[in-house]
Amino acid sequence: MAEQEASGLQVLLRTLQGCSDKESILPIVQVLGDLLSVGTDRRIRYMISKGGSEALLQTLVDTARTASPDYDILLPLFRLLAKVGLRDKKFGQKALELEALDVTLILARKNLSHSQNLLHCLWALRVFAASVTTGAMLGINGAMELLFKVITPYTRKRTRIIRVAAEVLAALLKSRSNGRRAVNRGYVTSLLRLHQDWQSHDTANTHVLIRRALLLCLKRVATLRSGREAFLAAQGMESLFSLTQDRLGDSGWEPVVSIALQILRRCYPKRPLPLVTASSAHAFPVPGDVAPVPPRALAEEDFEDDSDDEEEDKDSDSEEVKVEDDDLETDVNRLSCKPSLDRPEGELTQYAAMCPELSCSFEELECNPGGDLNPDEMQHTNHRHIPADASPEWHCLNRDQSSWGREREDTVHTSLLSTVKWGRSTGHLASRKGHGMNPSQSAQSNGLGMDSSGNETLDTQAFLKEDAWDMDMISCPRTSAPFPNSTRSRESVEVMDKLLQAHPKHVPFHDPYLYMAKARGTRSVADFKTVAFPDLWGHRPSSSPQPLLERKCGIQRIKIIEDIRRFIQPGDVMNKVVFSLDEPWPDTASDGLRFSSKFESGNLRKAIQVRELEYDLLLNADVNSTQHQQWFYFKVGGMRPAVSYRFNIINCEKPNSQFNYGMQPTLYSVKEALLGRPTWMRTGYEICYYKNHYRQRATVMGGASGKCYYTLTFAVTFPHSEDVCYLAYHYPYTYTTLMTHLDILEKSINPKKVYFRQEALCQTLGGNSCPLVTITAMPESDSAHHLEQFRQRPYQVMTARVHPGESNASWVMKGTLEFLVSEDPVARLLRENFIFKIIPMLNPDGVINGNHRCSLSREDLNRQWLAPSVHLQPTIYHAKGLLHYLSATGHRPVVFCDFHGHSQKKNVFLYGCSIKETLWQAESAVGTSTLMEDVSYRTLPKILDQLAPAFTMSSCSFVVEKSRASTARVVVWREMDVSRSYTMESSYCGCNQGPYQGLQFGTRELEEMGAMFCLGLLILELKSISCSHQLRTRAATLLNTEEDTLDHHLQRCSSSSSSSSSGPSELDDEPPCMEEVDYNTDSSSDQDGSCSELDRQIREWAFHEDEGEDEEAGPGQRGKASA
Secondary structure, X not given: OHHHHHHHHHHHHHHHHHXXXXXXXXXXXXXXXXXXXXXXXXXXXXXHHOOHHHHHHHHHHHHHOXXXXXXXXXXXXXXXXXXXXXXXXXXXXXXXXXXXXHHHHHHHHHOOOOHHHHHHHHHHHHHHHOOHHHHHHHHHOOHHHHHHHHOOOOOOOOHHHHHHHHHHHHHHOOOHHHXXXXXXXXXXXXXXXXXXXXXXXOOOOOOHHHHHHHHHHHHHHOOOHHHHHHHHHOOHHHHHHHHHOOOOOOHHHHHHHHHHHHHHHHHOOOEOOOOOOOOOOOOOOOOOOOOOOOOOOOOHHHHOOOOOOOOOOOOOOOOOOOOOOOOEOOOHHHHHOOOOOOOOHHHHHHHHHHOHHHOOOHHHHXXXXXXXXXXXXXXXXXXXXXXXXXXXXXXOOOOOHHXXXXXHHHOOOOOHHHHOOOOOOHHHHHHHOOOOOOHHHHHHHHOOOEXXXXXXXXXXXXXXXXXXXXXXXXXXXXXXXXXXXXXXXXXXXXXHHHHHHOOOOOOOOOOHHHHHHHHOOOOOOOOOOEOOHHHHHOOOOXXXXXXXXXXXXXXXXXXXXXXXXXXXXXXXXXXXXXXXXXXXXXXXXXXXXXXXXXXXXXXXXXXXXXXXXXXXXXXXXXXXXXXXXXXXXXEEXXXXXXXXEEEEEEEEOOOOOHHHHOOOOEEEEHHHHHOOOOOOEEOOEEEEEEEEEEEEOHHHHOOOOOEEEEEEEEEEEOOOOOOEEEEEOOOOOOHHHHHHHHHHHHHHOOOOOEEEEEEEEEEOOOOOEEEEEEEEEOOOOOOHHHXXXXXXXXXXXXXXXXXXXXXXXXXXXXXXXXXXXOOOHHHHHHHHHOEEEEEOOOOHHHHHOOOOOOOOOOOOHHXXXXXXXXXXXXXHHHHHHHHHHHHHOOOOOOEEEEEEEEOOOOOEEEEOOOHHHHHHHOOOOOOOOOOOOOHHHHHHHHHHHHHOOOEOHHHOEOOOEHHHOOOHHHHHHHHOOOOOEEEEEEEOOEEOOHHHEOEEOOHHHHHHHHHHHHHHHHHHHHHOXXXXXXXXXXXXXXXXXXXXXXHHHHHHHHHOOOOOOOOOOOOOOOOOOOOOOOOOOOOOOOOOOOHHHHHHHHHHHHHHHHHOOOOOOOOOOOOOOOX
């Protein structure tokens, strides 16, 4: 049947091309119309493949060129051409070659007063204009002048004609040459006047689509710099601003408002950031660098708005071809070859000193806690705030919410196994899915002078009212000793000492005295003299995770209009600098908020008060760099309670963010902490993240493409008056916090049972120590047998925080470290069977100095693993050397995992490496059937998918990209032959699946993930062929079950998630957000030439024809048009 239909269609087309009389042509056109009006587009595309477009176009030309064109043929022919043409990608070129463009323009000019005939001509022109090349030719032949004769000021007649003519004009203006012609002939002003006229008269919104089409024309012209200049000169900003500002929430105006906002954003003049220089406010002399040139002040010409005109001229159509992902590595030799050692083999012997556990002497294994501490630190090592038991309080999923906030010493320690996904129900977290309390709510509910557990604390209500207490001093104490002759300094120290004596015991693994001592030894580029109060005082995890913030409808549009209002009404803007790292600013103690970021990990470069309660904030670039502005951490004081303050961070760099999908910044209140609630909380509302009007020219970027900037805007209501609060991108975790934490961990373990050693892997460029931690169980005795068993334990290697802004990676690592030294039976089993080598912070300098991505050498250290320099990237050089040493001595790690944070995806997931999956993903022609590959790289992620509430297998990817060739994951996989080499990504935001679905991550959930990763390593070993019977027996006993039940659990871990496939390759470490949110300049749909829309118009016309309702064609207008 299909063959008969196909052969019949070919016969009709051949007959049509051979006919010249109406009696033959009209029936064929009618049959073709009926044939193509039913079914799918498949018939139309088949007709195109058999020359249908050419046959119809030739018939149009032949009929139109007769002495008296027959519109009984031409009208159905135009409708057929419109249906076919939009589906033929070469239709415009075919029409050009067959001279159908000129014919159609001539017919349109002859029918300006004949509505029905003109409408059909316009439909054809609209199809022709879908091709940019054809549209440019129509412009040359006077099509725009013709259309401006049709598009008139407001009228109740011929509205359908006017709408289609405006849509054709918008399609023509996709051509830049037509756009320039429109600007040169003053059409921008004409379009604005036409739109204003239709808007003022169309009070009932009857002709919204005409107004939208006119705005679409302006939007097309606005792609040109000259078009934007003409729009500004014609007061277009003011006109569209007045149109949109009061109609953002009116659904009836939506088609108009969406286009108007895009025009306003595009035409908003591009401006430089209000900074002295694009370079970081801090500079560090990198070894081997030429003496740095003082940063050049930014000039206005550096920001000339020339980006659009530098694009390829859109007067030609490119053929659609299949775009292959060029980033995927498809060279099998590159994927499978093992590069040679990047250093002399003899140099590896230096790493033997970092592995004393492999020595033959038992005495060398004896731990020496505190051996590396200086005397200043030693006096605090036995402080009462060190927990007596290091076993973390792993929260159980079936516990009620009231047990979450209890102090560690009051908690009955349960195994981590009670928190895994096995057999869980969705009700396990029911008590936790309520809204987490914000600081102001908790202050009201818990009462003053009591902590959340009901324990007495310092009477801070009276304390905080004392005039002698300086909140700024309390909130950011100095690390240096006071001057002997300074009475105020001595008083300040006394105040801080009194506060520290009242420090709550329930902040686990933290000691502010030890923190202060450690902070004095932390070296920063800016030579910080103060510490941030949250880092000194400590953080207690929130009792429950907070829900994802529901995005306020229309918040982005509101913010865009507010930005445009600044341009339209500049007199309303204060533009008062209240904080700057580059320039002095006036004292604002009595007026407005006070800002500072001069402490470890702090990042705020400038604060500008734009209105009474609104501030523009600018972040500092990474040290020695002009980019990577994303991480922020600053303090703010002088606030009023119950007042909404708005903060706009205006120089963010990433093109999208989870702030658009429910994520909130974090806040720490000093007063809340003094009241017994030292907790970082998610905060903020009316949050959105969008591209703004700030730009940086390519010349400033050293030849790179000009940079766009993005605004993160959020509102905050502070819980107390005259408080000091800290705001951060994510829960901060400083280098000094890590060093304090490691010391406390070392003091908390039983050295007769736990082998815990911390040492320096190396010194960083900034002069800070990069810690290396070794954790395992002490041998049962000093017998040769037990020592040999000890030395034969396999290694697990973990690293974190190579990117300073990914503080969530440190919280995951914190959970890992605390769990491994705990008394949890799983932890004991892991210590007895593995040796853990952990580098918890690969980029200390970046963390200390508030960088987001780079080290002091302005390099992304996770792109330096191929050939690291001992002088420029010492931490990477020695981390890689240690891994080479372990491999060379027969101790290749079972698993290598580098902990990271992810800003554009939810959940926790792994990236691994697979040759076959990479070739499959790239659809490589190379056969994979003969490739031999160990598929065990998928086992650990499958296990974690079953164990960890936050983990999801569906986001995991195992492809190897060319751009990742120098990352830790790929280099360790390729050079050390570690098949289970991973990057573990934890979302800054939260989860959209599993028990934590709809919740943002708190530090508790991140720490839990670190512990779950350890449990996954145990299950992985139990599943391996080499697993000993003794270990399996002990594990079965530990799980309080029989070995066959254990086998069932292990089988579940291996069989689950089998349908998961590797995710798509990414162009950056962070692929685009999966959720769709309108936040780009051109995100709104403006598909003026879509097939469905034109089909709908033609069907609508046919319906009115059948009903006799053609209101636009007056009596006697049907038939032939006069010449």
